[in-house]
Amino acid sequence: MTKSKVFLLILLSFIGGIFWHSFITSAPQLRGGSFIFGIFVLIWNCYKWRQGKIKVAGLVLAFCILSFGGGLWRASSAFDNRDNSALRNFDGKEKMIFIGKVAAEPDIRIDFSQYALDITESTTPELKNNGRILIKTGLYPKYNYGDTLKISGKVETPENFSDFNYQNYLAKDGIFLISRYPEINLLNKSKNREFHGLLLTVKNSFINQINNILPEPQSSFLAALLVGARRSLPANLVESFKKTGTSHIVAISGYNISIIGIMIFNILSFLLLPRRSIFWFTGMVIFLFVIIAGAEASVVRAAIMGTLLLVSKREGRFYNVANAIILAGAVMLFFNPFLLRYDAGFQLSFLATLGLFYLSPYFEILFIKLPNIFSFRSNLAATLSAQLATLPVIIFSFGQFSALSVPANILILPAIPPTMLFGFLAATVSFISIKLGIFLGMIAWFLLSYQIWVVKFLSLLS
Numbered sequence: 001m002t003k004s005k006v007f008l009l010i011l012l013s014f015i016g017g018i019f020w021h022s023f024i025t026s027a028p029q030l031r032g033g034s035f036i037f038g039i040f041v042l043i044w045n046c047y048k049w050r051q052g053k054i055k056v057a058g059l060v061l062a063f064c065i066l067s068f069g070g071g072l073w074r075a076s077s078a079f080d081n082r083d084n085s086a087l088r089n090f091d092g093k094e095k096m097i098f099i100g101k102v103a104a105e106p107d108i109r110i111d112f113s114q115y116a117l118d119i120t121e122s123t124t125p126e127l128k129n130n131g132r133i134l135i136k137t138g139l140y141p142k143y144n145y146g147d148t149l150k151i152s153g154k155v156e157t158p159e160n161f162s163d164f165n166y167q168n169y170l171a172k173d174g175i176f177l178i179s180r181y182p183e184i185n186l187l188n189k190s191k192n193r194e195f196h197g198l199l200l201t202v203k204n205s206f207i208n209q210i211n212n213i214l215p216e217p218q219s220s221f222l223a224a225l226l227v228g229a230r231r232s233l234p235a236n237l238v239e240s241f242k243k244t245g246t247s248h249i250v251a252i253s254g255y256n257i258s259i260i261g262i263m264i265f266n267i268l269s270f271l272l273l274p275r276r277s278i279f280w281f282t283g284m285v286i287f288l289f290v291i292i293a294g295a296e297a298s299v300v301r302a303a304i305m306g307t308l309l310l311v312s313k314r315e316g317r318f319y320n321v322a323n324a325i326i327l328a329g330a331v332m333l334f335f336n337p338f339l340l341r342y343d344a345g346f347q348l349s350f351l352a353t354l355g356l357f358y359l360s361p362y363f364e365i366l367f368i369k370l371p372n373i374f375s376f377r378s379n380l381a382a383t384l385s386a387q388l389a390t391l392p393v394i395i396f397s398f399g400q401f402s403a404l405s406v407p408a409n410i411l412i413l414p415a416i417p418p419t420m421l422f423g424f425l426a427a428t429v430s431f432i433s434i435k436l437g438i439f440l441g442m443i444a445w446f447l448l449s450y451q452i453w454v455v456k457f458l459s460l461l462s
Contacts, residue, residue, distance in 0.1 A: 004323055006060050011326045013064040015340070017071020018333050021079065022341040026072045034069030038062055075337040095154060098122035099187065102147045103132060104173075105200055110235070113139055116175060117149065132175045134158075137184060146190025146197050153182020165342070172338030199291065203227045209427045212434060213441040218448040222423045224250035225416065226289070237452065240459035245387075245394065245405025246412060248348060264417050283307060288424070304328050308353065325353055347393045355389020356382055376414075383409045404458045412451050419447040 017034075020026055042062035100117030107114040115135045133155060143149060155177045158166050170176070190197055207229055211219050217237050223229040233250065241247045264285060268278040290303045308325050329350050333339055339346040363381035370377045387406060423444040430437025 006063075008323050008326060009060060010063050010067045011323070011330045013067035014071040014074075014330050015326070015333060017068040017073075018075040018337050018340050019071075020068075021072050021075035022337065025079075026076060031069060031072045031076060034065055034072060038065035038069055041065060071333075074334055078337040095152060096122070097150070097152050098133075099148065099150050100133065102143055102145050102149065102190070105145055105203075106143060108139070108142075108232070110232075111139070113137055113142070115143060115149070116173065117151070120148075132173065133177045133179055134170065134175050135182065135184070136178060136180045137182070141186070143184075143186065144190055144197075145200050147186060148188035148190075150185040150187050151179060151182050152185075153179050155179045168338065168342050172336060172342045202291065203229075205431075206427050209430045209437065210423070213426055213430050213437045214445055214448075217452065218445050221250070221448050221452060222419070222427075222444060225420055226423055226427070237455070240455045243404075243459040244408040244455050246408050246455060248390070249412065249416065267417070289420075322354075322357060325350075325357065344393060348390050351389045351393060352386040355385045355387075359385035359388060380410060383413055404461060408454065408458050411454050415447050415451055419444055419451070422447070 039062075041058065045058040045062055098119050099121040100119045102115050103118040104116040113136075115137070116132050117135055118132055133151075135149075135151060156179075157176070158170055158178050160166050167176075206227055207223050210223050210226070213219075214222060217234050220229075220232045220234065221237070224233055228250075238247075241250065264282045265278055268281065269275070286303050286307060290300060308328060332346065360381045363384050364378065367377050367381060370380070384406065387409065422440055426437050426440035426444055429440055
């Protein structure tokens, strides 16, 4: 057994431990027993080693058991901290006053806004420096990342939906309480001097420029593609995406980043450009995507997965890159075990990357007789690979799967890279010349209109 395979088994055992506790909730006896049993197996194999009867499989088994126990321990510690939090079952019966700082990008919906606040001062001891509170309020006035707000109102524990555990979804971000439509006073307006604040300023500027050069719904669609601002998409278009299984296109995950990266790689390879130059160009595209999307944690995770896939295309080292993908996922889960069950973006990123890596070569062989004009065969293989790998998550998380998703993705995905390219150029140039931005935006408008037409037409057949 090679070192690469041993390392992979140990990583998968750790992820398996987190998976077990996330869905089944392991008892303390199982967690302790796995460590004791793993140590026993390790000692037994060390004893055999001294007798000259060592077997590599026994040592690998011992380390896999210990790694599985480590995954159980890490997941249980995170879930226990959540369950034992002073805010977990806290309900404010009376009106409360507290001061907090907007700690994440504001979530602007069609008819309301949401802000995640880190509490810095409070008349209630349980609230001070103890997790985050989600503030739900109207669209105006608007507040920005880093603003300091004074809140007066009641707080409550989030309520779960019949088919969605909203409490755990918020808990993965350290949010345990909600305050609905409280009285808000702005104490200190952020000057966006922090790095993340500057990135969000860039993101908002891009959205404004997109709105200046394109009409709706093309502007909202392009904003969702470039910076992940999917909240402004019209409800009927969102429903069409769901019916045709193309919602991932406007979701920040490794799914769309990987697909886009592979398609750019394939198209440039078709043009016979040097592989090294293609790799660095595609990597720069992914880097720019991260910057203009505000470098949110979900975007960075997706970019890591997409970049690792590009490395595999460049190096062709199967096991090394596969281990790197699994290692990246294990490290992310070590810092936040909630991602495995409660973050669909992480699930799509992880599975789509693995699907593109493991399944795409087989589809390439299956479709060997198809023409590869403009990388049609390669893009079809990539689309089907990602679709098949993420199918369980799509059905489990969204409760539906459309038989039209394959043709819809085949028709739409090839247009995504040029759409993002011309959309990005148009928005950038519009900072200098709005007329030139509008001219370049016409190309993006045509591509966006084509994709919207495909989605809406196929949704009628769904």
